[in-house]
Amino acid sequence: MSQDSAAATEAVRKLSGRRRREVVAVLLFSGGPIFESSIPLSVFGIDRQDAGVPRYRLLVCGGEEGPLRTTGGLELTAPYGLEAISRAGTVVVPAWRSITSPPPAEALEALRRAHEEGARIVGLCTGAFVLAAAGLLDGRPATTHWMYAPTLAKRYPSVHVDPRELFVDDGDVLTSAGTAAGIDLCLHIVRTDHGTEAAGALARRLVVPPRRSGGQERYLDRSLPEEIGSDPLAEVVAWALEHLHEQFDVETLAARAYMSRRTFDRRFRSLTGSAPLQWLITQRVLQAQRLLETSEYSVDEVAGRCGFRSPVALRGHFRRQLGSSPAAYRAAYRARRPQGGGAEPVAPVIEPIVPAQGSPSIRRAAATATPPGPHVITSPTAGPVQSEQGKPGPDAYTTGRPTLPGQRSAP
Incomplete structure (x- = not known):
């Protein structure tokens, strides 16, 4: 190593040592959604020491010249600029305004420098696109909102995109799915920094569950993403969905x-970030889920109508994806329907186009009784809810699916 290189390495090491994880910089851009932007501000910017939550120091930074206009037309003025990122040990990008436009080069350089100097970098929802544009996700597992996962996988093929997960912790780079999953990831960060009790106290203040179980699968939409819809392969996918029986x-x-x-x-x-075999199995399981909810077919008949070669195959895949047998799922679903009066409207089944094959390199935070690894990524056992566009939304704490035997629901 040359003297210049050694000096540069030593300089980075000293600068990195001055960064503290509890100093959190939140990077805001014009056009960003206000809900996602407010999540890290609420988690890290309010003093809740009276509730047993250690205090963070928040630096709200403008990623470009202000004032910053949010969704709804609100204008914000960030008290700090990009230079403040150099003082933070945790940098959060809560969202990016458009997955089709490149982030400002100055912001990308600030993120790369912060990461090189030891900062923990966090991307919430479409904030993952900013991290990917900065090259911070190359060769790493990551997630984002299921609707944008195919675009992220296609645009950045070196990123191991898994749209099934609520969040992914890869050590010094973390990403989450949309909206409420950002709360999950922020709580996970507090839990990592200060322990379970602190994260639980914060969750109680926010009136949210401290941990959630499951993944994004239940919220994935059946419709083809726009970029896939124009591809010849989309015709094959559409045929498969019509012939699952x-x-x-x-x-x-x-x-x-x-x-x-x-x-x-x-x-x-x-195109999708998913292995075709896993996608096909997931489609068949979700079709079985719908038939168990809405029909009187026996489990054997459901297996045949969903393209499974045998009821045994259905039961095995159903249990792996939903944590219960088909019969137990049907019983739990019907137990939640109102007694007397009219029939309860059946919750729509959201059938995914991109439930990707899980990356073996994903390190998950231990959050359940049977963790698959050191890091479990959590989400609710919940049905679809309405988003602001009127379509089933991907993140909700309101449960719409039955709680299954041996499965915990969000409190």
């Missing part, structure tokens, strides 16, 4: 696309 495999889909299995797998994953 038939027995076919990925080789059948590859043949319909006039591709070899290997080429089809690569093409499908590049």
